[in-house]
Amino acid sequence: MNDPKAFDIELNGVVAHVTANTIKSVKVFHIVHPDRKKPLNITIAENSDGLKFWTSVPEGRQEEAEFAGKIIAAYIREYRRNQLCVTITDKKLPAPNLFG
Amino acid sequence: MCYYNGQKVTRAEFIRLKGLEKAIRNYNFLNVGVHNGFNYAPCAILVPSEDGKDFEIVQAEWGYVPGFVKTRAEANIFRAKYTTLNFKSENLFLKEDGKRSMWSSAAKNRRCLVLSTGIVESRHVPKIGKKGQELKETIKYPYYVTVKNQEYFYMPGLYNEWLDPETSQFVNTVAIGITEANALMRQVHNSKLRMPTILTEDLAYEWLLEKPGEERLSAIARTQIPSRLLDFCTIDPDYRTAKEATPRDFPELSSIDTAYLDFAEELQFNHWPDDLEPVMAGSERPLGTTVESTVRTYYQPGMHPQAGLFD
Numbered sequence: 001m002n003d004p005k006a007f008d009i010e011l012n013g014v015v016a017h018v019t020a021n022t023i024k025s026v027k028v029f030h031i032v033h034p035d036r037k038k039p040l041n042i043t044i045a046e047n048s049d050g051l052k053f054w055t056s057v058p059e060g061r062q063e064e065a066e067f068a069g070k071i072i073a074a075y076i077r078e079y080r081r082n083q084l085c086v087t088i089t090d091k092k093l094p095a096p097n098l099f100g
Numbered sequence: 101m102c103y104y105n106g107q108k109v110t111r112a113e114f115i116r117l118k119g120l121e122k123a124i125r126n127y128n129f130l131n132v133g134v135h136n137g138f139n140y141a142p143c144a145i146l147v148p149s150e151d152g153k154d155f156e157i158v159q160a161e162w163g164y165v166p167g168f169v170k171t172r173a174e175a176n177i178f179r180a181k182y183t184t185l186n187f188k189s190e191n192l193f194l195k196e197d198g199k200r201s202m203w204s205s206a207a208k209n210r211r212c213l214v215l216s217t218g219i220v221e222s223r224h225v226p227k228i229g230k231k232g233q234e235l236k237e238t239i240k241y242p243y244y245v246t247v248k249n250q251e252y253f254y255m256p257g258l259y260n261e262w263l264d265p266e267t268s269q270f271v272n273t274v275a276i277g278i279t280e281a282n283a284l285m286r287q288v289h290n291s292k293l294r295m296p297t298i299l300t301e302d303l304a305y306e307w308l309l310e311k312p313g314e315e316r317l318s319a320i321a322r323t324q325i326p327s328r329l330l331d332f333c334t335i336d337p338d339y340r341t342a343k344e345a346t347p348r349d350f351p352e353l354s355s356i357d358t359a360y361l362d363f364a365e366e367l368q369f370n371h372w373p374d375d376l377e378p379v380m381a382g383s384e385r386p387l388g389t390t391v392e393s394t395v396r397t398y399y400q401p402g403m404h405p406q407a408g409l410f411d
Contacts, residue, residue, distance in 0.1 A: 005251045006217075023157050026120055045117055048108045055105045058121045062105040 004079055009071045018072060028057065031068055042069050145257055145274050146213040148309055155308060160212075160272035165262045166202065172266055186278045187258055189297055189321035193314050203275075206258035207317055213308050214257040214276050218246040219296055220339055221289040225353065241353055243288045244335045244345040247298060247325070254304035255296050256321050277321045282367055283360040284327035298325040300372055324367040327360040 006019045009031075017032045031040045041057045042065040054069025056062060102114035109117070143162050146155045164184040165175045178184075193204045224238035247253045256277040261270050277297040285295035299307060303320050306312060312320065336348040 021157065024120060025154060026116075028120070043117075043120065045104060045107070045109060046113055048110050048113075053107055055107065055117070057117065059105045062107070065105070 003076055007075060007079075009068070009075055011068060011071065016068075029068075029072055040064055040068065042072075044069070143274070144215055145259060145272065146215065146254075146308060147210075147259065147272075152309060155213075158272055160257075160259055160274040162274055162276075164206075164258065164260055164275035165271075165273040167260060167262065169262065170265065172264055175262070184273075184275050186296075187275045187321075189256075189277045189279045189318065192277075192318045192321050203258055206260060207314075207321075210259050210261075211307055211317075212257040212259045212274060213299075213304050214255045214274060215252050216255060216296075217252055218244050218345065220244055220335065220345060221285070221295070222291075223288050223353075224291045238291075240337070241350055242335050242337055242339060242345075243332050244339075244347070245285070245288065245330055245332045248329055248331050254299045254301070256299060256304075256307050279322045279324055279369065282324050282327045282330075283365055284330055284332065284356065284358075287356050288332065295324075297321055297323050299323055303371055319369065320371070322369040323371045324369045326365050326367060326370055326372055327358075328365065329372060332356065 003020060006017070008015050008017055010016075011031075011033070014034050016034065019030045019032075021028050021030060026043055028041055028043045031042065033039070040061055042054055043057055044052050045055045046052055054065045056065035102109055102111055104114055104117050142159045144157050145160045147158055148154075149156050162185055163179050164187070165178060169175050169178050187203045191201045191203065192207045193201055195201045220242050222240040222242045224240055226234040227237045227239055229235050257274045258277075259272050259274040262273055263269075264271050278294045279297045281289055281293045281295045286293050289295060299320065300323075303323060307317070307320050333347045334350055334353065336342070336346040339345050
């Protein structure tokens, strides 16, 4: 299934544009804010206990990364759910003809 | 134990994240809406990784510079003299005169893919004179052409790693393959009757990561996507400055002849699967059919892919 490569999310009341890129086999989300704020790159990392967390790349914007990451994850989950619905509908067999 | 952004991570994870930082340092250009080739601006290309089993996204200037060009000044002169934004797929290995083409070495050793969401080409319509006659001068109407149901598509590219002596840095430069236009593009790009080569995912994979012979590579480079798989609209002519393709109608412009939707278009190098050919006259493509365009990622044995993000 293809995840969206570009989409918009709402961050603190403003719409930010997100592009998903695969760099060195790693998924990196590039977030561009509508104002002059510096674009943010975020990815998923794993801490020493094996737990996943969102982080900014480069370092220094951890709080923003966690906030945006949660919203992106929610967006993609919802997108996948909708995609699944499309697939199921597409492959569903036609209803049997009751009057044939 | 190391810390990244205040989080305790293993040394291996720390190294991975630091490596990623380095790789994405120059990636803001990925958000540019429209790349104007004549600015020789950086764009994203996919090149094979060292082991040839995966690929990397790297930055490249659009406008191929051959290895014999020594300085940036020479490169500028070269680009002013020769347009190397595109390579003619018919001349991948041999020129019309039968001699080896300037692209042959890159075609063998330095193939890449150029990612795109859409292409902009201009339709030239003659101006009409005072007596109602057609003038030589034309009005250009830009069109934005995309592949139906695909956010991104792949075009075959040839790149060269060129050493800029002034900065002592390697600069990638790239040219995109073009082929004979299909029925739609003959009308849109009516001054040249050419179009960029657009590859299926399988052909893109073969072009980038496999080792086909010269004949096969030439056939791939000449791939013609059928018109009916493309969407198009006219856009505002300000796209070069706005760097975005904004749809705009031109009431005075005659519409494109879409008769190609009613019959199977005959193209010598149509390598697109028949099951993507939508349709008999009057019927619609089934809803939910998509052209798969997933990016393949190879993981070495024992290497774990990045943790699942959304599970």
